[in-house]
Amino acid sequence: MNPGSRLIGYFRVSKRDDLYTCEDPQKLESFCTKKGASIVSTESEVSAGNQIVRVGLWKALRKMLCSQCEPRQMPMLNQYEDWMRELNKSCSCKSAKPCDGIVVTDMRAVTTDMAQGARFTLDLCAAGKHLVSLAEEKCLSCCNPQAVAFLRKSILP
Numbered sequence: 720m721n722p723g724s725r726l727i728g729y730f731r732v733s734k735r736d737d738l739y740t741c742e743d744p745q746k747l748e749s750f751c752t753k754k755g756a757s758i759v760s761t762e763s764e765v766s767a768g769n770q771i772v773r774v775g776l777w778k779a780l781r782k783m784l785c786s787q788c789e790p791r792q793m794p795m796l797n798q799y800e801d802w803m804r805e806l807n808k809s810c811s812c813k814s815a816k817p818c819d820g821i822v823v824t825d826m827r828a829v830t831t832d833m834a835q836g837a838r839f840t841l842d843l844c845a846a847g848k849h850l851v852s853l854a855e856e857k858c859l860s861c862c863n864p865q866a867v868a869f870l871r872k873s874i875l876p
């Protein structure tokens with residue numbers, strides 16, 4: 720992430736009551752302000768973290784692709800690969816204003832499954848989008864030399 724980066728905030732809680740007391744939005748905001756980045760909007764949801772295919776995360780990622788439009792409805796899909804393919808389809812509007820990535824307090828906001836988290840990180844890296852984690856204080860995807868090197872190796876013969 721760089722100063723001027725436009726990001727979508729995302730956080731997840733396990734109980735509905737926590738949605739209103741969760742301090743993640745303030746944490747995301749102050750971190751980004753410190754780094755000179757901005758949060759265009761924030762998505763949240765009540766969910767367990769083991770299933771990555773879910774509506775709030777879908778909305779956050781769609782807003783990353785176009786911050787102008789309301790995200791289209793999430794198609795009924797179970798497979799991560801299909802879901803990611805749908806996510807990457809560009810917005811149907813002619814004035815899509817993409818953001819540069821998403822920001823979370825911790826990778827566990829996205830998924831509690833490490834293998835799934837690694838795939839997601841690489842997918843964002845391939846898309847050239849930041850996945851900023853406050854826990855690591857940096858982007859884990861496109862600005863991460865290890866993720867970039869891994870992708871290069873897996874794409875090139």
Ligand SMILES: [Zn+2]
Pocket residue numbers: 785786787788810811812813814815816
């Ligand atoms: Zn759009």
Ligand SMILES: [Zn+2]
Pocket residue numbers: 720848849850858859860861862863
């Ligand atoms: Zn990055």
